[in-house]
Amino acid sequence: MTTRREPIFRMRGGSKSFSGNCVVDGVNLEIFANEIIGIAGENGAGKSTTLKMIAGIHPPNTGEMELFGKPFKPVRYTQAVEAGISMVFQEQALIPSLCVYENVFLSLESNFTNRLAIVDRHAMIAHTERHMKDLGLAHIDPRRRTRDYAFHDRQMIEIAKAFALAEYFHVDHPIILLDEPTAAIGEREVALLFESIRRFRARASFVLITHRLSEYIELCDRIYVFKDGRNVGEFAGERISEQNLHMAMVGRVRDEEYFKEKRQRNVTEAPIALSVKGLGGENVKSVSLDVRKGEIVGLGGLVGCGKEAVGRAVVGFDPFPAAGTVEVNGKVLPVRARGKAAIANGVGFVPKERKTEGIVPYMSVEANISLASLPLVSRLTGIISAARERSLAEKHVNGLRIRCSGPTQLCQFLSGGNQQKVVLAKWLARGVQILVLDNPTRGVDVGAKEEIYAVLRDLTDQGAAILLISDDLLELIGLANRILVMRGGEIQFERDAPANDKPTEQELVRHMV
Ligand SMILES: Nc1ncnc2c1ncn2[C@@H]1O[C@H](COP(=O)(O)OP(=O)(O)OP(=O)(O)O)[C@@H](O)[C@H]1O
Ligand SMILES: [Mg+2]
Known part of the structure; x- marks a missing residue:
């Protein structure tokens, strides 16, 4: 049967x-x-x-x-x-x-006591070790601190924990x-x-x-x-x-319209908005690049190649032991307080880690959006006008189709992709003319990606200059006028990418590894 x-x-x-x-x-x-x-x-x-x-x-x-x-x-x-x-x-x-084994058996320690009611660490370590071996993760030492392991290994620890707990509960x-x-x-x-x-x-x-x-x-x-x-x-x-x-x-x-390639502008004659010269530091060696008004310059490369560090140095996000200069519309930004100067000169930054760097989770959607534009929503007295803040927020919530119960919803309750849209809205609200984007569509679904791409095209139509750092090769190819590929902290390869002559992924990958 x-x-x-x-x-x-x-x-x-x-x-x-x-x-x-x-x-x-x-x-x-x-x-x-x-x-x-x-x-x-x-x-x-x-x-x-x-x-x-x-x-x-x-x-x-x-x-x-x-x-x-x-x-x-x-x-x-x-x-x-x-x-x-x-x-x-x-x-x-x-x-x-905590050590790896402590994370694995977190809150279950009381089940590992010996006859004297003392927590039996050896038993916990042995169990964890066996699971790691079974799962082919013998390189993970249960006694080491969890923070010593890279993100990927921490994921493996979480999965190993699932198996260990399942066994524990039969x-x-x-x-x-x-x-x-x-x-x-x-x-x-x-x-x-x-x-x-x-x-x-x-x-x-x-x-x-x-x-x-x-x-x-x-x-x-x-x-x-x-x-x-x-x-x-x-x-x-x-x-x-x-x-x-x-x-x-x-x-x-x-459709092929996904990246709106036909809307890519011809910028060879446009003035240079952002110019980086000889940028150097811990993971970056002598990087120079220009972004013209209306242009999207794509910066690619494997994780760890230094592309994120370039973005963060340009906007002064990290205290950067900066060799080199950053010029905005011909004006050199000071090395100290570069972050403030960047904002004052109309540079916006969408970081990769939105939860910790891009939004304030316990603030509302509208407060997050107006965060970089306080002068726009304040009265002459410097007091924030709730009505202006609301209307600014509503405009961008609609424009980017941010899904929330309303502008007063706290950002921490938004889905991941919608948080990302809030970060972008924050800079759009300010009307920035230069944008540095670090993986702007990470965690964003295909429909919303297409909307963000259209917004980026609108911005370049208005003359904005965009430095796009992305792990997504197709996104770089589809959006950028010019693509730079980094390896080992240096720019290895540079190529124009006009709408009628886009590189293939294979061509770029060759220069990444
Ligand atoms: N704790 C919560 N309180 C209020 N609203 C919430 C809460 N958690 C989720 N939501 C809302 O529920 C809806 C669905 O959210 P959910 O996180 O399940 O989406 P998702 O499909 O995972 O999206 P994403 O791809 O962006 O991660 C969203 O509109 C979100 O704002
Ligand atoms: Mg989700």
Whole structure:
């Protein structure tokens, strides 16, 4: 007799509201053993919230869940973990100052006491060591501090922790939820992570969220597409393609217009707005570049090649042991207090780490947007005008289609991609003429990316100069007038990229490695 394979997890009609605002609406979802599924959707579609419902962090308002054939109603994360579900968070949850083994068994120490009721560290270390070995992570020493490990290894520690806890709670086949695990790592780390997941799937199931459609295609057996909090499609096998996913997410076919290449301007005659000469420092050797008005200059290279450091030095974000000069419209910025001078001279910066550097999470959307433009929203007395702040915010919330319950919502409750749009809005509100963008569309969905690209084209139409630093090669190729590739802190390669003669990814990669 053959029996139909039953899912190990099921959600039926799962819904979640925050203060009356329904963000996940009647979602059905199944996970089978050894399966890797994906949840795709635009920013704010309810992907992270759905994972949090499964993980007991935001229990659903209505709907039912079943795990291993039994009703499953976690109201705390620890209950989900005990039942075999672990989540690797978009922003990591390990405590950097603790040793690896302490993070793995955090809050379970009392279960490792010996006869004298003293915590048995040796047992915890031995357990952790065994799991690391089993998972092919023998290079991770349980006794070392977690902060000694790079982001990628910390991710592996989180996944190892999921397996260790599952075993501890006698769960044979854990379900591991990964919310944008690839958002902050480079191509090589992504390859390592995926290789590990493929290995681990013999013993677990995975749910993946990412904003790179190619990653779903590479890794997932089955993909759910969410739109406005609902499932709008499910794809498996041959039906998984970028075209199909994109269309289900955005509701239109992806076209060559994506990067608005026809709108790229001819700038050879335009005056130079930003000029960097002989920039040097710890990871940067003698970098010089010019950006003309109306031009987008793309700066590419592998993670660690020094491209981020160039961006941060230009805007004076890091105290930089700067050899070299930065000129804005022919005026040399002072080395000291370059950050202030950059802002005063109309330079805006969108950093990579939006959570810690780009927004103030406990402030509202409108306060964040007006943050760099206080003179614009203040009365003559210097007091902020609430009405001006509101109207400035509303203009940009609409213009960038920032999804929030209103301008007064706190930024910390926005989805990742919408936080990124707030950072951009902050500088647009100020009307900057020079923008340094470090991975401006990281964590931003394909639909919103297209909108941001259109905004960048609008800005260049108005004569803005943009230095675009990106890990996304297609984005660099599509957007930039000129592309510079860095390796080992130096510019290795430079190429014009007019709309009718764009380089291929392969051509650029050759100069990156
Ligand atoms: N704790 C919360 N309080 C209020 N609103 C919230 C909260 N968490 C999420 N939301 C709202 O729910 C909606 C869905 O958010 P969610 O984080 O699930 O989106 P997402 O699909 O993961 O998006 P992204 O791709 O940008 O990460 C958003 O509009 C968000 O503002
Ligand atoms: Mg999310």
